[in-house]
Amino acid sequence: MAKPDSGKFWGYRRPDGRVGVRNHVLILPTITCATQAARQITELVQGTVSFIHQHGCAQVGVDYEQTFRTYAGMGANPNVYGVVVLGLGCETHQARSVAGEIAKTGKPVEVVSIQDHGGTLLAIAQGAKIAARMVQDASILQRELCDFSELIVGTECGGSDACSGLSANPAVGVVSDLIVDHGGTSILAETTELIGAEHLLAERAVDEKVAKRVYEVIKAMEDRAFLMGVDIRTGNPSPGNIKGGLSSLEEKSLGAANKAGSRPLQELIDYAQTPSKKGLVWMDTPGHDIEQLTGMVAGGAQVVLFTTGRGTPTGSPIAPVIKIATNSAIFAKMEDNIDVNAGTIIDGTESIQAVGRRLFEEVAQVASGKLTKAEILKQHDFGIWRIGPTF
Amino acid sequence: MGEAYKTVMMKPHDKVAVALEPIPAGAEVSVVCEDRSFHITLSDPIEFGHKFAVVAIRQGEDILKYGEVIGVATREIGPGEHVHIHNLEGKRGRGDRLGEAR
Numbered sequence: 001m002a003k004p005d006s007g008k009f010w011g012y013r014r015p016d017g018r019v020g021v022r023n024h025v026l027i028l029p030t031i032t033c034a035t036q037a038a039r040q041i042t043e044l045v046q047g048t049v050s051f052i053h054q055h056g057c058a059q060v061g062v063d064y065e066q067t068f069r070t071y072a073g074m075g076a077n078p079n080v081y082g083v084v085v086l087g088l089g090c091e092t093h094q095a096r097s098v099a100g101e102i103a104k105t106g107k108p109v110e111v112v113s114i115q116d117h118g119g120t121l122l123a124i125a126q127g128a129k130i131a132a133r134m135v136q137d138a139s140i141l142q143r144e145l146c147d148f149s150e151l152i153v154g155t156e157c158g159g160s161d162a163c164s165g166l167s168a169n170p171a172v173g174v175v176s177d178l179i180v181d182h183g184g185t186s187i188l189a190e191t192t193e194l195i196g197a198e199h200l201l202a203e204r205a206v207d208e209k210v211a212k213r214v215y216e217v218i219k220a221m222e223d224r225a226f227l228m229g230v231d232i233r234t235g236n237p238s239p240g241n242i243k244g245g246l247s248s249l250e251e252k253s254l255g256a257a258n259k260a261g262s263r264p265l266q267e268l269i270d271y272a273q274t275p276s277k278k279g280l281v282w283m284d285t286p287g288h289d290i291e292q293l294t295g296m297v298a299g300g301a302q303v304v305l306f307t308t309g310r311g312t313p314t315g316s317p318i319a320p321v322i323k324i325a326t327n328s329a330i331f332a333k334m335e336d337n338i339d340v341n342a343g344t345i346i347d348g349t350e351s352i353q354a355v356g357r358r359l360f361e362e363v364a365q366v367a368s369g370k371l372t373k374a375e376i377l378k379q380h381d382f383g384i385w386r387i388g389p390t391f
Numbered sequence: 392m393g394e395a396y397k398t399v400m401m402k403p404h405d406k407v408a409v410a411l412e413p414i415p416a417g418a419e420v421s422v423v424c425e426d427r428s429f430h431i432t433l434s435d436p437i438e439f440g441h442k443f444a445v446v447a448i449r450q451g452e453d454i455l456k457y458g459e460v461i462g463v464a465t466r467e468i469g470p471g472e473h474v475h476i477h478n479l480e481g482k483r484g485r486g487d488r489l490g491e492a493r
Contacts, residue, residue: 166399166401192484196459197459221484226489227486228486231484236484245439245442247442247462247474248481249483250482251456254456254461327440329439346411
């Protein structure tokens with residue numbers, strides 16, 4: 001396959017017009033009781049992926065809706081060719097409702113229920129049969145040349161150190177601007193880690209409404225700490241962040257905000273919601289790596305850029321995660337996990353612009369099929385941001 | 392000494408600079424940011440990625456990095472001193488402070 005021109009990539013066109021950079025068949029367990037069976041189907045059938053989680057029952061209100069949106073979003077993500085929704089049968093999050101939402105994209109979706117199909121073994125057999133057929137259908141699909149305007153790229157930093165704000169995050173900011181300039185979408189997340197930097201983003205909001213929302217979501221996050229009567233510093237910055245030289249949440253936030261580049265902030269969306277605008281978009285998520293990653297992927301991100309100073313294996317079952325080291329020492333130490341070294345900025349051998357450019361080309365390569373380290377190591381992380389108790 | 396240590400200071404009015412390599416106590420460092428330059432003798436060893444004060448900071452004063460507030464000094468900090476969680480306290484998300492006189 002020829003190397004695409006800059007700002008283009010080879011992707012899979014889906015029935016709803018969106019474009020995938022991967023062609024997975026997803027076995028989607030809508031309840032924790034079905035996760036083991038889902039995992040066993042992935043072991044039987046090549047080309048399938050799944051994820052383990054602990055949710056799907058006894059949830060109510062906004063918490064139910066957020067979890068539902070996350071399940072449906074994972075299935076609807078254009079990196080997924082087709083979905084087998086696997087339920088137990090009696091759970092709150094009915095497999096049929098989740099499947100109905102995913103079916104709106106026009107992709108193949110089928111439901112298997114462990115209780116209806118006579119137990120675990122028969123449900124696994126039924127799910128595997130459907131999955132095998134979907135994988136074969138998916139395998140004849142050809143990639144076509146697509147434009148970066150069809151990309152949603154999630155940005156994230158995890159295991160931050162004092163270099164995050166100096167090297168990798170500003171370099172991701174350059175990529176974010178390039179993606180926006182090519183008509184694509186860049187998602188900024190981690191509301192917790194923007195506390196103390198919100199005024200800089202509010203200034204860049206396209207209108208008053210978006211600026212007001214910036215302060216609202218920051219206040220809501222800060223109020224959660226007040227409500228619990230805790231010092232937010234007991235969780236953030238983390239012990240590793242502190243060892244790396246970060247002293248306060250504000251310091252971490254000011255470094256994290258660099259990922260957003262310099263373009264106007266178009267909208268602020270809820271967790272796991274799909275952006276309605278192109279350009280720079282902020283998704284309200286916690287700072288927790290896996291939960292924010294899941295939110296962005298459920299919101300339609302096909303590729304994720306993830307900067308790290310301490311090193312982390314985090315990946316997604318359906319979206320390639322490009323790991324970027326903030327310093328050369330961690331890149332050398334964890335090259336098995338990290339794809340790109342931005343530590344050259346700290347070493348003084350490469351500019352922020354040059355690393356940004358290199359990362360932009362890496363996005364095109366990965367979107368065209370190049371595997372990331374997290375994919376090769378089958379790092380299939382998934383975690384839902386819970387906003388209410390289980391009943 | 393004569394050795395030039397690698398450091399970075401983000402904005403000219405920042406109170407701190409970051410060490411880009413481990414620097415021993417007693418080292419003399421030069422920090423330049425736009426039109427400002429500082430020659431400081433470090434009173435503490437500074438690890439890679441950690442911060443030191445480039446100016447004297449009073450107790451209760453805001454500490455600036457990236458030209459923005461990253462917290463408040465919990466005690467007097469002299470130029471060349473390590474600035475970290477032992478003498479800098481974040482101001483945001485402090486649920487533990489609720490109920491205290493403000």
